[in-house]
Amino acid sequence: MARVGLVVVSHSRALADAAVALARQMLPGRETAIEVAAGAADQGLGTDATAVAAAVASVDSGDGVVVLMDLGSAVLSAEMALEFLDDEARSRVVLSPAPLVEGLVGAAVVAAGGASREDVAAEAMRGLAPKQAQLGEAG
Template sequence: MAKTGMVIVSHSEEIANGVVKLASEMANDNVEFRAAGGTGDGRLGTSAMTVLKAIESLSKCKSILIYCDLGSSVLSSETAIDMIDNTLLRAKCHIVDAPLVEGAFFGAVEAAASDDVQKIITESDNARNLHKN
């Protein structure tokens, strides 16, 4: 089974790192995580360059799933994907429309068992139906 890459994009470096820590507890060696939180200089916000570096570091993965927290994190991720010159790498990238924490967690569980990108995305999306009471 090929590795799946997961990039966690948050306005907060601490949140991105925390989600990576949580989701990686449910994964195995089939999943590689990268946190892409904050602006790169300690401020809150997002950086397309930080996301791009995370994506490029996962270039050997079969697919790269990008989980975002809020609006501009999606824009930064889209910009990062647009900046990729390598069409094969660009084709591996998928922005997942799922809740950040729960989606990454469910996705990590599925990616530990399968490298089927559509199954992983579907499981991530199913996280939005998780009821907490």
């Protein structure tokens, strides 16, 4: 069964790997395709649009991909990565403004359940709601 894939774009490979490990803990006995595109080629901090495009291609089963990013230039790298994809593949990708960790956890859970790309992206966006409710923040 094809499912929506997820890509984590971060300046830090360690941060991205830890976020993915946390999300996978919420999926006992279930799997979903999650790829990391993080860090610079020299193992330092940074992002790479070609790595993002490769990660998107590796998790795209035809049902779409939701990309979650950390900071500013990660967004730029994700946007640039779309230029490396053909039109059909590009049309299946959602660049999500959701919070990286909270969004990834929610997105992974619903993606593993077979949700649509739109529903996975919407769940990622709800990532901050529990924290906001607990702390009494309206957003």
